[in-house]
Amino acid sequence: MAQDMSQVDAVIRAKLSSDVALIEQISHYIIGAGGKRIRPRLVLLFASALGFEGPQKYELAAVVEFIHTATLLHDDVVDESSLRRGRETANAMFGNAASVLVGDFLYSRAFQMMVSVDRMRVLDVLADATNVIAEGEVLQLMNMHDPDISVTDYLRVIRYKTAKLFEASARLGAVIADAPKEVEDACADYGRALGTAFQLVDDLLDYEGNTEALGKNVGDDLREGKPTLPLLFAMSHGTEEERTLIRDAIEHGEIDRLADIVGIVRRTGGIEATREAARGEADAARASIEKLPPSSAKDLLLELSARSVERSF
Numbered sequence: 397m398a399q400d401m402s403q404v405d406a407v408i409r410a411k412l413s414s415d416v417a418l419i420e421q422i423s424h425y426i427i428g429a430g431g432k433r434i435r436p437r438l439v440l441l442f443a444s445a446l447g448f449e450g451p452q453k454y455e456l457a458a459v460v461e462f463i464h465t466a467t468l469l470h471d472d473v474v475d476e477s478s479l480r481r482g483r484e485t486a487n488a489m490f491g492n493a494a495s496v497l498v499g500d501f502l503y504s505r506a507f508q509m510m511v512s513v514d515r516m517r518v519l520d521v522l523a524d525a526t527n528v529i530a531e532g533e534v535l536q537l538m539n540m541h542d543p544d545i546s547v548t549d550y551l552r553v554i555r556y557k558t559a560k561l562f563e564a565s566a567r568l569g570a571v572i573a574d575a576p577k578e579v580e581d582a583c584a585d586y587g588r589a590l591g592t593a594f595q596l597v598d599d600l601l602d603y604e605g606n607t608e609a610l611g612k613n614v615g616d617d618l619r620e621g622k623p624t625l626p627l628l629f630a631m632s633h634g635t636e637e638e639r640t641l642i643r644d645a646i647e648h649g650e651i652d653r654l655a656d657i658v659g660i661v662r663r664t665g666g667i668e669a670t671r672e673a674a675r676g677e678a679d680a681a682r683a684s685i686e687k688l689p690p691s692s693a694k695d696l697l698l699e700l701s702a703r704s705v706e707r708s709f
Contacts, residue, residue, distance in 0.1 A: 397696070400440050400454075401433065407458040411505055418490070422498040426465055426486050434594065435460040435565040437700070442569025442583050445685075445693035452513055452572050459522065460565045462506040467529060467561075469499035474537070475620050517571050525564035532556025541621035543643040547628055554595045555588065562591025585684035586697065593677035594704050599624035600670040601709065603661045618657065621649040625673065626666035627657075633664040671705065678705045 412423045436457035443453040471477070472485040473492045479485060487495040503526070510519050536553045539545050566587030570580040602617040603626050617624055623646050631639045638660045644650065645657055661667060678701040688694050 397437060397440065401437070403454045404433075404436050404440070404457045404461070407454050408461060411458060411462070411509060414501070418494060419498055419501050422469075422486050422490055422494060423465075423502065425489065426469060427461075429483055433461065434590075434700070434704075435464050435561055438562065438565040438587055438590075439569050441693045441697050441700075442566050443573055444569075445688055445691050445697065446570055446573035446575050446579070446583075448569070448573035450572070453569070455509055455513055456518065456568050456572065457565075459506045459509045460561060460568070462502045462509070463522070463526060463529075464561060466499040466502040466506070467533075469495045469502070470533070474533070475616070477616060513572075515571065518568060521564050521567050521571060525560050528556050528560045532558070532560065536622070539623065541647050541649065543623055543627075543631065543646040545623050545628075547625065550623065550625060550628060551592070554592050558595040559588045559591030562594070563587040566590075579688075582684050582687065586681045586701075589677045589681035589684065590701055590704060593674040593681065593701070596625060596670055596674035596677065597705060597707060600626050600667050600674075602626075603658050604667050604708075615651045615654045618645055618654060619649050619651050621646055625670045626661045629666040629669045630657075630661045630664045633666070634660055638664075674705045678702060 408427060412420060412427065414420050414423075439457040439460060440453055443449070469486055473487045473495050476487075477485050478488045485495075486498070506522075510522055532553055532555075535549075536557055539549060539553060563584045564587070567580055567584040570583040575583070599617065602614060602624070618627070627642055627646065631642050634642070641653065642657055642660065645653065681701040682698055685694065685697060
């Protein structure tokens with residue numbers, strides 16, 4: 397997809413232009429950090445799979461990347477994160493106030509770009525997505541340091557906070573291709589399931605990976621008091637002493653005994669259980685697009701769902 401992604405990058409560079417130097421500096425810093433660019437790829441792949449090759453797909457791919465980047469800027473301030481994609485976070489480099497305000501700029505620039513596409517359905521999809529993402533952020537904040545949340549509550553945060561933009565990205569590819577509603581919904585189902593799988597794997601890697609490979613600090617989720625599935629599973633399958641240790645760590649955001657907790661998560665099968673849950677979501681993603689016509693884009697979507705689960709960073 398190198399050629400398509402270079403077109404998206406060209407749009408991103410052009411739309412980051414601002415007379416305010418600090419906006420350009422921070423925007424280029426965070427966008428330039430790279431990342432997997434899964435969300436813009438979904439726009440491109442679904443548009444291509446449904447026969448649309450117009451320039452609007454590059455504009456919308458850049459829009460979802462801007463929205464995603466804005467959420468990262470805000471997330472890192474809320475979470476007090478210091479490392480992302482192997483580099484200092486923007487808030488660590490430039491301060492919290494600047495990061496929040498530049499995140500606002502990226503949101504507003506994204507909405508300017510949406511309007512330029514001149515499709516009410518596009519505005520509808522992305523306005524809904526940004527609202528749900530904000531709800532997910534608040535839900536996650538409410539769940540912080542709470543070891544008693546249910547798996548259902550945990551998955552709800554993922555669906556809102558992460559999977560919603562995956563879902564919207566996939567749906568947009570169908571929207572600009574003028575696909576029928578049932579096809580649009582099938583594409584959205586793929587995106588939602590893929591986004592859920594992707595976040596599940598991110599959550600397990602906090603207890604399986606290492607800082608250098610992940611590009612973020614291992615143990616960040618625990619330090620932030622996030623009760624993710626590996627921890628919830630370990631608490632439900634561990635000894636009373638192990639449950640108490642994990643509960644206290646979540647409640648107080650303590651990572652002093654991170655090594656012990658990682659050992660418990662691994663011993664109780666928390667990592668494999670989380671990856672298996674991700675595999676189930678990936679299977680659902682693949683099933684949702686079975687009826688799409690054969691194409692190289694469809695083949696890539698099927699491959700992407702498999703890779704999202706088996707990755708190690």
